[in-house]
Amino acid sequence: MGATRTTPAAGEILSPHDLLQMLYYMRLQRAVEDRAVKLYYQGRIPGAYFTGWGHEAIAVGATYALGPQDLVAPMHRDLAAYIMRGISVRRVFAQFLDREGGLTRGRDGNIHMGDPRLGIFPFISHMAASVPVAAGMALACRQRGEARVVLTFFGDGATSTGAWHEGVNFAAVFRLPVVLVLENNQYAYSTPLDHQTACRAFVDKAVGYGIAGVAVDGNDVLAVYEAARGAVAHAREGHGPTLIECRTMRVRGHSEADKFSYVPKALLDEWAARDPIALFERRLQSEGHLTPDADRAMQEGIAAEIEEGLAWAEASPEPAPESVTEGVFAEDEGT
Numbered sequence: 001m002g003a004t005r006t007t008p009a010a011g012e013i014l015s016p017h018d019l020l021q022m023l024y025y026m027r028l029q030r031a032v033e034d035r036a037v038k039l040y041y042q043g044r045i046p047g048a049y050f051t052g053w054g055h056e057a058i059a060v061g062a063t064y065a066l067g068p069q070d071l072v073a074p075m076h077r078d079l080a081a082y083i084m085r086g087i088s089v090r091r092v093f094a095q096f097l098d099r100e101g102g103l104t105r106g107r108d109g110n111i112h113m114g115d116p117r118l119g120i121f122p123f124i125s126h127m128a129a130s131v132p133v134a135a136g137m138a139l140a141c142r143q144r145g146e147a148r149v150v151l152t153f154f155g156d157g158a159t160s161t162g163a164w165h166e167g168v169n170f171a172a173v174f175r176l177p178v179v180l181v182l183e184n185n186q187y188a189y190s191t192p193l194d195h196q197t198a199c200r201a202f203v204d205k206a207v208g209y210g211i212a213g214v215a216v217d218g219n220d221v222l223a224v225y226e227a228a229r230g231a232v233a234h235a236r237e238g239h240g241p242t243l244i245e246c247r248t249m250r251v252r253g254h255s256e257a258d259k260f261s262y263v264p265k266a267l268l269d270e271w272a273a274r275d276p277i278a279l280f281e282r283r284l285q286s287e288g289h290l291t292p293d294a295d296r297a298m299q300e301g302i303a304a305e306i307e308e309g310l311a312w313a314e315a316s317p318e319p320a321p322e323s324v325t326e327g328v329f330a331e332d333e334g335t
């Protein structure tokens, strides 16, 4: 599956191949992160390490709706978005391990990665820093006459920041082609929803800005895809941004350093029973798309990709100290 990383243009009907690809990317995100968690506990990943466990349907469903020329600004729960847009598992592991082969050549925190040449805006901060940038990128595209849509992700906590409000307002006023994907995972670090907003639902905030809004089950990859597909078409037709509230649950700590004892166990159990990957697997099995043979082949392919990618990253050197000033300025192609 990994060799054929194509995404259909927004508006196309999903084929059985697409459905299996979506499952593949969800499983791949989980598998990379599962391995990375082990590396983290072995002390081999410096700094904090964040996973997107439980968020895979959001990352994959939303990104799958983009066309090849569109731009994306993912965050710390959206590993699949980076991979789907062209960053290899090799380079992801090299980034995590702080190696020369990583996206920032070992110069930055492991989640602060991106590749402008692939249309992936590098992740700056969790707290909605990408929202005004997405609006700016969409404006730049319009001014250049490029029909590109910019999709960005953020959490429930991020919607309380000034950057979020300013960015959404700017995109709304100028009807910019932006898709705003809210990953409502019910906790912003230890802050629960009832301390985050007095609104009945986050999606209601769209009304205040005069933009389209839709709320979906964030654990249903096809529901997320359908909402994103509609939002991409809406943006491309010149109608401006859409806020998509994807409802899910953060099933691990904020980062791996967080024991999340403040989250009620019953809530975690409730969402563990709705794991987005297991839900989609069951659906594809019952519809006959995921046969035992296809399942095994996919799992083996992912396992091989993880091993090969990690081996490549481990063979990548640590950055040479004398190269530290390289990649600081935009004209240097090294970054």
Ligand SMILES: Cc1ncc(C[n+]2csc(CCOP(=O)(O)OP(=O)(O)O)c2C)c(N)n1
Binding pocket: 077, 125, 126, 127, 154, 155, 156, 157, 158, 159, 183, 185, 187, 188, 189, 250, 254
């Ligand atoms: C300006 C700023 N304030 C605080 C933090 C610390 N911080 C990082 S992530 C986070 C919570 C993010 O919550 P949310 O937006 O809901 O996303 P989630 O991590 O739950 O996916 C906080 C408080 C930060 N990185 N930057």
